[in-house]
Amino acid sequence: MRPVQCVGNRTSVRGGMDGRRRWRAAIRQGMTRAWVRQTVGIVALSLLLGACADTGDSSGVPGATRSGGKSPAGIPDDADRAEVLAVTDGDTISVRIEDGVAREPVRFIGVDTPEKPGGNRPPECYGAEASQRTATMLPPGAEVFLERDTTDRDRFDRLLRYVWYIDARDGRAVLANEALVREGYAIARTYPPDDLYADRLARAEDAAQAQDAGLWAACGGADTPLGDS
Numbered sequence: 001m002r003p004v005q006c007v008g009n010r011t012s013v014r015g016g017m018d019g020r021r022r023w024r025a026a027i028r029q030g031m032t033r034a035w036v037r038q039t040v041g042i043v044a045l046s047l048l049l050g051a052c053a054d055t056g057d058s059s060g061v062p063g064a065t066r067s068g069g070k071s072p073a074g075i076p077d078d079a080d081r082a083e084v085l086a087v088t089d090g091d092t093i094s095v096r097i098e099d100g101v102a103r104e105p106v107r108f109i110g111v112d113t114p115e116k117p118g119g120n121r122p123p124e125c126y127g128a129e130a131s132q133r134t135a136t137m138l139p140p141g142a143e144v145f146l147e148r149d150t151t152d153r154d155r156f157d158r159l160l161r162y163v164w165y166i167d168a169r170d171g172r173a174v175l176a177n178e179a180l181v182r183e184g185y186a187i188a189r190t191y192p193p194d195d196l197y198a199d200r201l202a203r204a205e206d207a208a209q210a211q212d213a214g215l216w217a218a219c220g221g222a223d224t225p226l227g228d229s
Contacts (some may be wrong), residue, residue, distance in 0.1 A: 001070055004220040005112050007025055008016065009153075017055035023223075027197065033039070040135045045127065045158035046123055058084075059088060071145055072136065072166055072173065073167075073173065074172065074173025075145045075164050075166070075173050076145070076147045076164070076227050078147065078148075079144065079146055079147040079162075079164060080146045080167070081097070081098040081099050081143065081144075081145055082095040082096060082097045082098060082104075082106075082143070082144050082145070082146055083095060083096050083098075083142070083143060084138045084139065084140055084141065084142040084143075084144055085103055085143075086139060086140055087095065087131065087134050087135040087138065087139075087140075088105065089115070089116045089127070089134070090111065090113025090114065090116065090127065090130030090131045090134050090180065090186060090208075091107060091108040091112060091113040091130075091131070091134070091180070091186060092105060092106065092107050092108070092158065093106050093138060093144075094106070095144065095146070097146070104158075104159050105156075105157075105158040105159065105205075106146060106158060106159045106160075106161050106163065106164055107154055107156075107158040107159070107160055107161075108161070108162070108176065108177045108180070108186075109120060109149055109160050109161060109162050109177060109191075109194050109196075109197075110162070110177055110188060110189065110190055110191075110194065110195070110197055110201045111180055111181055111186040111187065111188060111189060111197060111201065112187055112189040112222070113126075113127065113130035113131070113134075113140070113180060113186040114126045114127035114130055114188060114215060114219070114223070114224070115127045116130070117226065122225060122226075123129045123226040124219075124223060124224055124226055125215065125218060125223075125224040125225070125226050125228065126184075126185065126214060126218055126219050126220035126224075127226065128178070129185065129214070129218075130185040130186060130215075133180065133183065133185045134176070134180065137163060137165070137176060137180075138163070138176060142165060143165065143166070144163050144165045144176075145163075145164040145165065146159065146161040146162070146163060147161060147162040147163075147164060148161060148162075148166075149162070149193075149194035149195070149196045150194050151194050152195040160194060162175060162177055162196070162197060163175070163176040163177060164176065175197070175200075175208070177197070177201065178197070178200060178204050181201055181204040181205050181208060182204040182205075182207055182208055182213070183208065183212020183213055183214055184208040184211075184213030184215050184217070185214050185223040187205060187214065187215075188201035188202050188204065197224040210217065220228055
């Protein structure tokens with residue numbers, strides 16, 4: 001009986017040792033799984049925080065769809081901020097570009113307004129009205145945003161720009177070039193290669209003609225000498 005008991009004791013001891021090994025292995029395995037879960041959680045949280053950091057806030061909205069960058073919402077990001085100093089005529093203003101000191105003349109791209117009385121050219125029908133509309137839209141001190149196309153300056157050394165501003169009534173971004181055409185104070189006139197908004201300006205002119213707005217009703221069309229309407 002004793003050998004059997006010894007065998008039984010050895011079996012019991014071996015069984016106890018195997019049980020402890022399995023218990024320790026289980027603990028190690030459990031710790032490993034917990035470590036993996038913790039590590040995965042940390043990585044996921046880091047990625048989430050990194051995505052939010054790219055937008056400048058915690059909204060998770062991609063930066064490209066957010067306003068409040070260099071320019072207000074609706075204004076091209078590459079436009080230069082400037083202050084209006086004076087209105088020369090319907091399609092020309094003088095500005096001071098942000099952080100600059102020089103007075104720069106700016107000719108609106110893609111449009112042509114009638115010549116005003118007292119200018120260097122013979123006056124045309126609706127020239128005075130066009131100049132007054134631009135002065136009302138962009139008075140001295142107004143903030144504007146100047147967008148360049150292909151050509152920087154014309155032969156008179158004026159900056160060639162699309163002129164944007166924010167409408168104080170509703171906060172909309174307005175392209176002044178287009179507004180003048182749509183309201184009948186200017187016609188669309190494209191001079192390649194500066195044709196970024198050519199189609200847009202053409203549609204504005206079609207709308208003005210259809211509504212008989214501004215010079216279309218008062219002058220019968222563009223380039224009408226003053227007194228011949």
